[in-house]
Amino acid sequence: MRDAMSPGFGSLQPDMESILAMGQCPPFREDDFEPATQSEKETFIEVRKSMSYWQDAWRRLKKNKVAMVALGVIILFLLFAFVGPLFSPYSYEQQIRGAENLASSLAHPFGTDSLGRDLLVRVMYGSRISLAVGVIASLIVLVIGSIYGSVSGYLGGRVDDIMMRIVELIYSIPDVLVVLLLSTVLKVPLQQAFNSNNFFRFLSTLGPGLISIFIVFGMLYWVGMARILRGQILQLKQQEYVTAARALGANSSRIIRRHLLPNCIGQIIVTTMLQIPSAIFLESFLSFLGLGIAAPLASLGSLCSDALNGIYTYPMRLVFPAVILSILILAFNLFGDGLRDALDPRLKK
Template sequence: MDKVKNIDEMPKKSPLSLQIDLKKFEKATEEEKKQQDVMSESVSFFRDGMRKLMRNPLAVGSIIVLLLIVAMILIVPHVVPYSYSQIISVNGKRDKTASNMAPFQYSDKEQAYIAEGGKVFPHIMGTDEMGRDYFVRVVYGTRVSLTVGVFAAIIVLIIGVLYGSISGYFGGKTDLIMMRIVDIIYSLPDMLMVVLLSVVLREVLNVDQFPALQKIGTNMISLFIVFGLLYWTGMARLVRGQILTIKQNEYVLAAKVSGAKSGRIIRKHILPNCISVIIISAALQIPSAIFTESFLSFIGLGVQAPMPSLGSLANAARAGISVYPYKLIFPSLLICLITLAFNLLGDGLRDAFDPRLRR
């Protein structure tokens, strides 16, 4: 019997035969290899977005910078033996020569104390005009600015998502009335509202009875209220626009037919499909709130003295900019660094989670 020289010439085997089909062991073609490359592991939307975010060097660098800043504001107050309102003193006595010192400089009394064998923690960024450690004040100012930014973003997120979801889902007259309210609020000048609320809250609130409010100050309380009243309108419009598109999909109609309530449809079916836009907008809202707080503190409408803020520190340093320029450099640099880091992170989140930008 002649040997079979080619696989194609091999006779067809019987279905009941135990003979191995050699065609199953042929090498894959180039087209089959490309199909295998296209196939990838099934992952969730959030996990896929985080993978793409981690491949963005600017976004990863921004995350590292923000983590370092957060670590600084949490660790430094426990390491540096000064407080933001403490005037430098030696042996329990106020040091009047410790004002307006340059970075890593010691006053005459501190030098004498060191010569006697004492230890003095260095003034990393010098001191201010009242003899307070400037590094600690910048750290506390950064803490205040970040707190305001995160708190404002949470307010905007909660109010804007709830308001926009209701308006976009129900539509009709409900949407018309709610959007006109948004237009009215959007037209209010935020600076005028801050000034008016500061004056009104000074008369209404008795901060002497509330130590926590006394530390924060009525200006900061009015700033939080303004964020809650004014700055959620952009988020509400964005969420409404997304929901107007998403609610036309078939799975929303299927949920309605199955008897699901409106709240459940919004919470389980609509909001998860526009979560990427919500995350991106919330991330970009933080630097905007930080910049607004710094600006208001710069003109004297921010936190109440002696509590520092990056804006109030920059305003205080403006008077002696020709003699002590470093006092303006430190808070201004941190404002720029935090704002830039959040903006780059927001851009990275947009590139990673926005389905329209995916390739």
């Protein structure tokens, strides 16, 4: 019996419509194609350009409007704190006779305190001190926490267990109590060192309270950074490039410095950025209690503490530094959250 698709059965040979109806597609011929026109090329979707890790992170960060607004606020505060005093006719410790307890005016936009000192320039210097303390304390946390966490995660085993038990022990220590003890114990030795050694004399303006805060950050506040990096190192040390580095003879220090820590840079930056508002708040809180910066310098916390004496008569003395401190901490937290989302590789499309 002859095949129904053979030419002899012309009446049974399916046409184009029946082929399409049966879900079959006829073979394409060369004349079925033609080059795209210029207009079609222009409307064609462009292939995404190749981007580095940091370029892609910056692109995603720019799409986060809240984080960009927070970054703009931080830049404005930096200009306010470090550039603003250059345009002020007063210094932070200058006392103007006859100008005590003035309200806001063109000459003194924030008014003056009970000693006749301009509050605007003192708020500028207070913002500078608070920002400097936050950055320095975060760098201390970064150095100690990254070293401790990377060593613990890379060595693993019994060494990791012992190091993590130390971290858990440090978590149980109340930081405020340590600051109070250090401020009391170190006050006399530090004052003697300031008076006897010219090298430490420039630290006398900071006072033992602020130095105690830096010591506390070096003793207690690095544990969060250490635990985060330890978790990352435990994952990364199983990767092939670490095995290849070991096979090539690289020692543990080189593997940590050249291979593991650079791959944790996103977590390091985010944790450090989120540590800055925590440090600013702690310094302001301790300065509010009288344990921070030494007079005549001022931080935002000490300015709020000084304003308590006339809170009912001159409430704006408290409002200005308190509002600036709140906005500053909020801006750092919002920018840190946006930076964390931008640097997280799991959110890449």
